[in-house]
Amino acid sequence: MALREELLTTIEKNSRIDVKELAIRLGVEEVDIVAELQKCEEEGIICGYHTMINWDKVGIEKVSALIEVTVTPQRGEGFDKIAERIYKYPEVNSVYLISGGFDLLVSLEGKTLKEVSYFVSDKLSTLETVISTSTHFILKKYKDHGTILDKGYEDTREKVSP
């Protein structure tokens, strides 16, 4: 595997591994890691370093929803313009253009049910090109970003084996 792919695959699951350890694990010099990370950031390949938090365990109420949005694409702009109008709201986590029965899939996080409802009814639905919305509240997250939530790792192997 090329260094770039190997590096990205490694930090995708854990962005906190320091440069020194990355150099050891990938069998290269620290300067190579620093240079590659910088290049990836400059080229917009690495777009951020996030922390995955299971808010349920903090005891702070958060409401997340997935909203299917059907829109009228605009001449010369396609879906890009309307997507931009939607993703500019800070409460919007992600916006995807989707094939199939609707156009945009918007994921949203708010403090309360009311807050999310307000956003959908007052902001999203009233956008000129939005034809319809369908809101799905998330009841429980089992797995997010490839990580299984709420499940500790248990080594069930025999302690010593041939």
Added chain:
Amino acid sequence: MRDFISKTVAPIKPSGIRKFFDIVTEMKDAISLGVGEPDFDTPWHIRDEGIYSLEKGRTFYTSNAGLMPLREEICNYMKRKLGLTYDPKKEVLITVGGSEAIDIALRAVIDPGDEVLIPQPSYVSYEPCAILAGAKPVTIELTGDNDFRLTAAQLEEKITEKSKVLILPFPNNPTGSIMEKADLEAIAPIIEKHDLLVLSDEIYSELTYKEKHVSIASLPGMQERTIVINGFSKAYAMTGWRLGYACGPEAILAQMTKIHQFCIMCAPTTSQYAAIEALKNGDEDIAKMREAYNQRRRFLLHAFSEMGIPCFEPYGAFYIFPCIKEFGMTSDEFATRLLMEEKVAAVPGTAFGDSGEGYLRISYAYSIENLKIAMERIGRFVEKLRAEGSGK
């Protein structure tokens, strides 16, 4: 009452790793680096096929040699990975792990008094299986100065008129050593000259970190005198499924199949269905796991080099084999003290033969986080020993 125990079986010692097992199991917050199996779960799509086969009611015996689609997939795999051609009807046998294949291969070819050449350090079952088959095991002591590879001179030295089988355990458990093509080419003429059969245990063939694995059977004239043993345990993280296989000359495979037929009947059916999926769609899984192992391997090598403990770079399996001779203790003493004082379990090199004296087997089938804690503890232990030594 008579002593019912067989005179052949009684002197065979149980596996040397057992002793540590009992202590570690009872010790709280001990970290074990003694596990000889992957820490990954079997990839889900493979497990799913096993479950699906049960749902469909595939709960019966298969043919003795194993499901034909599985044997065909194994032949595809041998062709794709090693460039070897086998006939799925006559030259492949599905076994209960590589272990069974080793056992019945020896039983199929050994007559009383035949000698089986066993390079050591190596997996614990070769010698007992050879003895149980009625052979005389002849140890070839491998050495650290050439990274525990088997040389032509070492092999030739132990050959007698009675030598019949050479066991070739590479990539190696416990050393992590591999035999590259040039190493194999050096021993092949001797094998041919003395008309030996090779039992090539290639269970770790997918886990190499330099060149791709080369099977001795792919060298000119060698396939007809080689039984290749492989399995699903290490490559696909399927140890508990107990599934392996042997590929080799029809005449020998026919005899092995006979023994298998009478003592095993057939390998577990569920496992065989899962294994078909593994061979068809498992290459990506192997690549991912190999990359994870490789990172840990580099991490451990670096950690031991920081501690000033010599360790050759192993290019195979998931073990490293550091040399602890500077401390003037036996491997067993070192491992016992390490466990008692720092709660880290590693298997003494001597569990894999006398030539493992002065070495430890460290498995890296553990998460990096786990390995980090273990290396801190070993580092502390080593410092303590050095302080004790200089105080004397």
